[in-house]
Amino acid sequence: xxxxxxxxxxxxxxxxxxxxxxxxxxxxxxxxxxxxxxxxxxxxxxxxxxxxxxxxxxxxxxxxxxxxxxxxxxxxxxxxxxxxxxxxxxxxxxxxxxxxxxxxxxxxxxxxxxxxxxxxxxxx
Numbered sequence: 001x002x003x004x005x006x007x008x009x010x011x012x013x014x015x016x017x018x019x020x021x022x023x024x025x026x027x028x029x030x031x032x033x034x035x036x037x038x039x040x041x042x043x044x045x046x047x048x049x050x051x052x053x054x055x056x057x058x059x060x061x062x063x064x065x066x067x068x069x070x071x072x073x074x075x076x077x078x079x080x081x082x083x084x085x086x087x088x089x090x091x092x093x094x095x096x097x098x099x100x101x102x103x104x105x106x107x108x109x110x111x112x113x114x115x116x117x118x119x120x121x122x123x124x
Contacts, residue, residue, distance in 0.1 A: 001026045001027060001113075002024060002025070002026045002027055002028055002030065002031055002098045002113040003024070003025045003026050003113075004022055004023070004024055004096045004097070004098060004113055004114065004115035005022070005023045005025075005115060005116070006020060006021065006022050006094065006095070006096045006115040006116065006117060006118040007020070007021050007022075007023075007118060008020040008021050008118060009094060009118030009119045009120045010119075010120070010121070011121045011122075011123065012086055012120075012121070012122055012123070013122070013123050014086060014087055014088055014122055014123065014124050015085060015086065016086050016122070017082070017083060017084045017085075017086065018083045018086065018120060019080055019081065019082050019083070020036070020080065020081040020083070020094055020096075020118060020120075021078055021079075021080055022034065022036075022078060022079045022080070022081075022096030022115060023076070023077065023078050024077045024078065024079070024098060025077065028053075028077050028098070030100055031053075031098035031099060031100055031112075031113065032052055032053055032054065032099070032100070032101070032102050033050060033051065033052045033053065033098075033099040033101065033102050033105050034050065034051055034052075034053070034072065034079045034096065034097065034098055034099070035047065035048070035049065035050035035051075035096075035097045035099060035105055035106075035111060036048040036049045036050070036070065036079075036081045036094060036095070036096055036097070037094070037095045037097060037108060037111075038090075038092035038093065038094045038095065038120075039092055039093050039095070039117075040089075040091060040092040040093075043092075045095070045108055046061065046063075047061050047105075047106040047107070047108070048060070048061055048064055048068065048081070048094070049061070049064065049068055049069075049070035049081060050070065050099075050105035050106065051070045051071070051072050051079065052102055053072060053074055058070045058071075059105055059106060061106070063089075064083075064090075067083065067084050067085045067086075068081060068082065068083050068084070069081070069082040069084075070082075079096060081094070083120070086120075086122045087122060088122045088123065088124045089122075090120060090122050091120060091121050091122050092119075092120060093117040093118065093119050093120075094117065094118050094119075094120050095114055095115055095117045096114070096115040097111035097113060097114045097115070098111060098112065098113040098114075099111045099112070100112055
């Protein structure tokens with residue numbers, strides 16, 4: 001089992017920044033990759049970003065590329081999502097997830113552990 005706890009959400013004005021954190025515990029060795037997804041009211045959950053614990057190029061959705069940065073601190077078993085230049089359309093519940101795979105990280109079914117989510121609201 002892997003437990004994931006997100007933090008850092010909140011209310012911010014358009015153009016502002018937030019940093020989300022995801023602390024992983026348990027059998028983290030079984031999850032070589034981590035991702036962030038988000039879900040806005042009435043919409044499907046969508047991929048935001050992903051990263052592998054052993055390094056390599058992170059992955060981003062086109063909608064956040066250039067504005068969001070995913071990073072990880074292996075010593076702390078923590079993954080971060082730095083969100084800059086936030087837009088009202090970024091408003092959603094953001095979920096951290098752990099994947100047993102290093103492939104197709106933009107697909108939610110490839111993740112088997114999920115956090116409880118943290119709300120991000122961007123006002124115009």
